[in-house]
Amino acid sequence: MQQQLFIQMALQAWHSQVKRADQLFEGLSDERLMAPVAPGRNRGIYLLGHLTAVHDDLFTLFGIEKALYPELLDPFVKKADNVNAPYPSLSDLRRYWAEVNQTLAKHIDALPDEAWFQRHTRVSEEDFAKEPHRNRLNVLLSRTAHVAYHLGQLVFLK
């Protein structure tokens, strides 16, 4: 019972941060998203691509499906913000963001309780035996803090 409750709480924390990001992106014009969050820092467009790529990567990390837009990892995670990089349009990025999070929500809301305590795909069976906290649920907790971290920056574009 408490296990179920905890999974609900972790999912609720995730959905709540994603919703805050949704509302923030919706309230920001394309022009604002092309501005840096602070002088010399990442632009809104980069953070939109970054969060989309990191959330899309959860499909692979959880081992539930292929990423929808794996091509975002290179420009938005491996590489730093670059005004000369050929990024997708903001209209496309906004669509990817919504699609990735909606598809992800459908999958994770349906994941059986036990599956949350199984290892994610980037930890070996051997390491997992020694470190049982390296499971899917721990990844979700960590990614929840990750959204919050960047939300604290994106709010400066308002």
Added chain:
Amino acid sequence: MQQQLFIQMALQAWHSQVKRADQLFEGLSDERLMAPVAPGRNRGIYLLGHLTAVHDDLFTLFGIEKALYPELLDPFVKKADNVNAPYPSLSDLRRYWAEVNQTLAKHIDALPDEAWFQRHTRVSEEDFAKEPHRNRLNVLLSRTAHVAYHLGQLVFLK
């Protein structure tokens, strides 16, 4: 077994964010902490006081002890940053920050598993019966995201 594991995971997520904040504050000079994180935004000193006050408030919210520095709530939570406000010195604030988090860690690391699923002091028994997720552990998850949010801002002072 798994109940212990997810309480450990939630505690580990909390400690990891607090440690990141610790390291950030330690690496920032008093001069940097007197600067705003971005033009027109909160200063480092305000965010140091704010995080200290919010963490100190967990003693009351968890019902485990009295807050150590309840006088910080008014200037750093109820009120906005104000260059004319008579804030404690940075040397005092740094000490409060360390003391609050260390004392809190001692208490929450020793909290029995069951206690995490009990209601916090700001939800009534009646409401808690309807919303069992309004427990201590949920507050910890929410405050973990709160530290991460402000860390995303404080990093701009580096």
